[in-house]
Amino acid sequence: RSYSYCAEWVAGMSKGVQRVPWNCHEYSTGHPALSQNGNMLYFVSDMPGGKGASDIYRVAINSDGSFGTPERLGDNINTEGREVFPYVDGAGNLYFSSDGHQGLGLLDVFVAEAEGGGYGPAVNMGKGMNSAADDFAIMYDPQSKTGFVSSDRDGGQGSDDIYRVRELDIPCEITYNVTVLNEYTD
Secondary structure (H helix, E strand, C coil): CCCCEEEEEECCEEEEEEECCCCECCECEEEEEECCCCCEEEEEECCCCCCCCEEEEEEEECCCCCECCCEECCCCCCCCCEEEEEEECCCCCEEEEECCCCCCCCCEEEEECEECCEECCCEECCECCECCCCEEEEEEECCCCEEEEEECCCCCCCCCEEEEEECCCCCCCCCCCCCCCCCCCC
16 A cells, blocks of 8 residues: 655755545555645545546645545546546646546546636547557646656657657547447337
């Protein structure tokens, strides 16, 4: 099992390292990501009540440093598969990797635009960002239109490599061609 910890960052050093209150020896938590304003912590867990292998949760960070109650993000984000490596950009958009949404390979990178207190539909970031291999752990700044993504795609230097990202085109549309074999059903 993996556990999450928090600490205060003071003068370039961590101080007061402690386990977060939702840790449990019965499930894992990991991949923590702070919102840009530091008021919300996103993480991944396979805790009971989830939809899939691992889901993305968020929890408010109160002004006194305590935490609210973790909430699982909706079914537009979480699937029966794995949702991992959340990241929230300065505009509040949620980036993450998933093998449960329609993708181009194994883990693909998706974005869900901020809408009110939640998120719109998860949109595949498309070819280039995604490959037939695992693509994950994106960090992207929409203002400078640059960032980084990890991948184990062909042509890399090792098992997982870091690639620079420039000027993303969001969203990507996927078109399906459907052939009707029989218009009548019993």
